[in-house]
Amino acid sequence: MYYFIGIKGSGMASLAIMLKGLGYEVKGSDLDKHFFTEDLLIENNIEILNFNKDNIKDNYTVIIGNAFLEDFEEVVAARNNKTCKCYRYHEFLGELMKDYISVSIAGSHGKTTTTTMAKTVLSKFKNTAYLIGDGQGYLSKDSEYICVESDEFRNHFLAYYPNYAIITNIEIDHVDFFKNEEEYFMAYQNFVHNVKDAIFYYGEDEYCKKLSFDDKAHFSFGLKEDDDYYASSLIENKNGCFFDLYFKGEKKGTYHLPFVGRHMLIDALGVISLADYLGFDYKLVNEALNCFEGPKRRYVIEEYKDSIFIDDYAHHPTEVKVTLQATKLRYPDSKIVAIFKPHRASRVLHFANEFKDALLLADKIYLLDFTSIDDKQDGTDIDINYLAKMIDGSHVLSEDKHGAEILAREGKAVYVFMSSKDIYNIANWTKEFL
Secondary structure, three states, X not given: OEEEEOOOOHHHHHHHHHHHHOOOOEEEXXXXXXXXXXXXXXXXXXXXXEOOHHHOOOOOXXXXXXXXXXXXXXXXXXXXXXXXEEEEHHHHHHHHHOOOEEEEEEOOOOHHHHHHHHHHHHOOOOOEEEEOOOOOEEOOOOOOEEEEEOOOHHHHHHHOOOOEEEEOOOOOOOOOOOOOHHHHHHHHHHHHHHOOOEEEEEOOOOOHHHOOOOOOEXXXXXXXXXXXXXXXXEEEEOOEEEEEEEEOOXXXXXXXXXXXXXXXXXXXXXXXXXXXXXXXXXXXXXXXXXXXXXXXXXXXXXXXXXXXXXXXOOOOHHHHHHHHHHHHHHOOOOOEEEEEOOOOHHHHHHOXXXXXXHHOOOOEEEEOOOOOOOOOOOOOOOOOHHHHOOOOOOEEOOOOHHHHHHHHOOOOOEEEEEOOOOOHHHHHHHHHHO
16 A cells, blocks of 8 residues: 555645556545645545544555655654655655656756646657656556656755756755755756756756756757757747757757747757657657647636636746746736735745746736645745735735635736645635626
């Protein structure tokens, strides 16, 4: 029996589904509240219990979610049971990856989207297992490749030794753990040392360009001719993008992709570069990317009456910025209403000015307070009013039906809900009032 402590966590849910797909018994525990990953667990007939130390039984293999510290009651019970094997999430995943040709997707932003693109393309050519940070997971006995979203949180991706890696960007985050930009950069440098065969990185990123690759194959991708892989003759509009792909001056093919937003194009170029290196036919790669369905909670668009609802996982100021920029490009004549719920008080404290500047791209700004189990784990004790006081005209909403009623008074608009946490409940209540 595989038992997951914190099974509704995005990576944890994905891993649970993968093990279930191999035929193992799987169950786990979490908070008694709805998370978007829960639906996928239920679809896969995986039992979800409320937290209780008595859930831990003899001979379980226990996988511990990274949000839960060593003093958490189920963790204590598992560690003290000498018949149980215990792993942290990243430790177990690192061992699992060794059995496959592995592709790690790393970067401060865009990991989930890029991993979803990569598994979509690789699956066109090979039986590809995948673990994605939106709760999606797949693994079969016939899988040859495995594509994994690889998070730098607390250096956890250093447990992985992939054959190939894509690095989308490097911009400091997780400031509750990394003391400064240099320490954060060194985490990625150490990750590069773990990669066995080839590395693909965004060539216009300040820190990616500083990485040392030793004698490993490495290729930059981007929009400039001095990148190894680059997009030329680029046309972007509200329907997508068109470009010619070159590798060191040699034209490799013409692409038409249904992506809006420069960040989506950059993510796609990383995947296209890997696919070309592996020798995949560009026409089939283009075809696969045109079948790409975005990951859950990554810029999911829903039309509701005469308004638009967008659900996005943005939780870093750069992500908030590109999400709102893409929205303004897609809906240039509409009122943009931003609703933001942060994750981790330390992140808000460190990036307060950047969050302010990003959110001011919207016409109206609403803020929700912290509610996650790990928001103030490092001792940073601020609430959402800290940010609200910095943004003239912003409003703090209660995360209930009263808050939704206030939000619905905006009427016809593009509502952009942004959080890595459970912001979708207030979105649904807002629709009721509209």
